[in-house]
Structures are given as C-alpha cells and as structure tokens.
Amino acid sequence: MDLPDGVHHLPLELEYEGRELTINPCAVETERGLLLFDVGPVGSLDDLEAGLADAGFGLADVSTVLLTHQDADHAGSLAAVQERTDGTTVASERAAAVIDGREPPRGGEPGDDRYPPARVDLELEGGATFHTRAGPARVVPTPGHTRGHVSVFFPDAKLLVAADALTANDEGLQGPNPGMSEDMDVALESAGRLAELDVERTLCYHGGFVDAGNERIAEVVRSA
Numbered sequence: 001m002d003l004p005d006g007v008h009h010l011p012l013e014l015e016y017e018g019r020e021l022t023i024n025p026c027a028v029e030t031e032r033g034l035l036l037f038d039v040g041p042v043g044s045l046d047d048l049e050a051g052l053a054d055a056g057f058g059l060a061d062v063s064t065v066l067l068t069h070q071d072a073d074h075a076g077s078l079a080a081v082q083e084r085t086d087g088t089t090v091a092s093e094r095a096a097a098v099i100d101g102r103e104p105p106r107g108g109e110p111g112d113d114r115y116p117p118a119r120v121d122l123e124l125e126g127g128a129t130f131h132t133r134a135g136p137a138r139v140v141p142t143p144g145h146t147r148g149h150v151s152v153f154f155p156d157a158k159l160l161v162a163a164d165a166l167t168a169n170d171e172g173l174q175g176p177n178p179g180m181s182e183d184m185d186v187a188l189e190s191a192g193r194l195a196e197l198d199v200e201r202t203l204c205y206h207g208g209f210v211d212a213g214n215e216r217i218a219e220v221v222r223s224a
Helices: 045-054 078-084 093-099 184-194 214-223
Strands: 007-009 012-016 019-023 026-030 033-037 062-066 088-092 122-124 128-132 135-141 150-154 159-163 167-169 172-174 201-204 208-210
Touching: 012 045, 026 062, 026 128, 045 078, 062 078, 088 093, 093 122, 135 184, 167 201, 167 208, 172 214, 184 214
Parallel strands: 033 062, 062 088, 088 122, 159 201
Antiparallel strands: 007 026, 012 019, 026 033, 128 135, 135 150, 150 159, 167 172, 201 208
C-alpha cells in the first residue's frame, strides 16, 4: 500500500512469549527528526533498528517516541531505545504511570516481573497535535483496550494509526480484540468516535495496513 510522504511502516517479525508475532510500529518524519509510534517488546531493539535501516534511518534519527499505551509488546523496549537516543518520550498520564514503574502492568502486582521501567518526558492529559511531513498528527484518546490508550489521526492523509483500538486480519479491518480489552464497552465507544473521522486507510499494530476507514469502522461497531 502506498503511504503518505514521510510515513514509514516498520513491520517486525519476532518471537514473543514463545510464539511468532508480527507487530506494526511506524514512524513519520518531522522537522526535528522521526516521530516513532511504539517500540516493541523487550529484546526487539535489533529488529526495530533493522526496520528503521530499511526505511533509510537509524535510532539516532528518532527525536520523539509516542507510546500508544503501556502494554509490554508496545513499550517493553523503551528503556533500551532511550539508551541509544536522546529523544523525548510521550504517553498518556495513565500509561506513563505503568511505563515508568509507579504502577504495575494491568492484572499484575507491584512485585511481578515486567519490562524495565523507563522515563516519560511528556504526559498527555488528553489529545495533542504533532507537526509532521504528512501533515498534522492528532493524538486521539481511545480508551478501552487500556484506560490510557491513544490512537493517531492524520487528517491530511486520511490515515489512522489505530494501535490496538482496532485490529486487522485476512478478512480486513476488525474491531478491538475482546480478549485483550480492559473494557470492551468503552473500547467500542472509542471505535465509534474513530468512525466519525475522515479515515480512508488504517494501520493496526496487530494486522498491519488495511485499505479501509470510517465506513468499515462504523460497520464493525454496529455489528458488535
């Protein structure tokens, strides 16, 4: 699928918790450097670096990391990334409390094994907008999968980086994963708000790029 200028898909195929997993972070060019969405689980730094290299970049080009939420497959490598770059890390307030170690991961206890805590430089109370080569990148709160989950909408490109607010499979764009959502009712409400955006193509962290947008999202919500 053709991507907007400055947007780079970074699919990573790796072993995670004893199984093969494909995840789909991405990066977008800005005047300050790359804005990277999510970093993958512990042990995936080499894979992430290789994905960046395939796109013509390196970790040193990353100026900002935006974590869509705190789950280990999205945030686990953050501490390792921060050792290699001076970039700013951004996350929602709720996600930040887990990422930096103040709170345990969902379903866990404070003493449970978890990914290494890492700093969050900017905690978002709600939305935000980043200026990128692909136009404004609007951070949209989409709780449900986790309480602090966010997605990113590029209105000029009609592109939605859904993270885990939506999923995709061989049959196309799907709704949030019921088995992995903290609150499925809230997750569907968030998906309903995404359906109101002028989206034509969607990137899901689990499932990749899909040539589908708000009409399909609305259909998914109606059929849930």
